[in-house]
Amino acid sequence: MRTQTIALIGAGGKMGCRIADNLKKGTLNVHYVEISEQGVERLSERGLATTPRQEALIDADIIILAVPDAAIGDVSASVVPAMKKGAILMMLDPAAAYLGKLPERGDITYFVTHPCHPPVFNDEVTPEAKRDFFGGVAAKQAIVCALMQGPEEHYQIGEELAREMYAPVMRSHRITLEQMAMLEPAMAETIGSMVVTILGEAMEEAVKNGVPYEAAKDFMLGHINIQLGIVFEKVNPFSDACLIAIDYGRKAMIKEGWQDLYKPEKIYEQVDMMLHPDKAEGLK
Known part of the structure; x- marks a missing residue:
């Protein structure tokens, strides 16, 4: 340089x-x-x-x-x-x-x-x-x-x-600038960070129901490592039983049409609320 x-x-x-x-x-x-x-x-x-x-x-x-x-x-x-x-x-x-x-x-x-x-x-x-x-x-x-x-x-x-x-x-x-906004906040924060906090809450819920904290943490982080490997590194497919559980969880937790978060107007809305937190009050 x-x-x-x-x-x-x-x-x-x-x-x-x-x-x-x-x-x-x-x-x-x-x-x-x-x-x-x-x-x-x-x-x-x-x-x-x-x-x-x-x-x-x-x-x-x-x-x-x-x-x-x-x-x-x-x-x-x-x-x-x-x-x-x-x-x-x-x-x-x-x-x-x-x-x-x-x-x-x-x-x-x-x-x-x-x-x-x-x-x-x-x-x-x-x-x-x-x-x-x-x-x-x-x-x-x-x-x-x-x-x-x-x-x-x-x-x-x-x-x-x-x-x-x-x-x-x-x-x-x-x-491009527009693609960067898709990556953050839409992909990495609105979706990625939200999903990770849900994983943390899921582990805490197991602890509340009697599972020892260290056992729950080891089990969660170990399985996350496998799941990331399957999805992003294609190391192995999910088992048939796991696919059934995934579908059950998706129907119970995921809102249909979540992909709309990538629409330009939705990305603008996400960025706008992050810079103007008062605008997010209406979502509560």
Whole structure:
């Protein structure tokens, strides 16, 4: 990657610190921007000094917004006008961009990237890598990237920086902003996280009915490992008896037409509620 000047906005936050830890290992010129006292302290503990936002933006080739999704609209409204022509604004989640919260400016680039996180099936052997569930520390992960607007050559620049931010990265997938919104929130959070919480509740229900906690946990996690292998790695088919149980459970628990969650209007609704939690009150 050619020499770039980076401004990391929100560098002292949870995601900002994870990115800062990786970027400080390289040779890039990075301005760490943080306004909260706790964030500044976390950066200081890492031996990193902060730079005022306006000073950081003056010569920044790439600005990374490591701020909460709900804040991106307001933050970008103040950042984008100060960006130099041809600079890249990088976001770590598709939500705000998907809802059209970014200011219109045709002479800069909008790039979105997100980690896939280390996969369940992997070849990690060290204790640190095995416990690196989120990635970006020791376990390898894939990433997704989208060039929302800007010249084609900026895609490679953005992807190379994303690989450094989320290192170690084993592969990168180029997708569109709309496809990224399908993956998150629709697939990974609305559906995936919901299903996993149900699995946790199912285990707790067995415990409430007298099964020892450790026995229930071992049984659940072991069977999940097999089930994931069957569905995603095609290691073996489900038994005939299990298929009957699956159908019984699906009819008892799953709403018909759940696939509508992937319709554009439903994806928009999901993202909108995540950025505006008050709109989710009507679902209760």
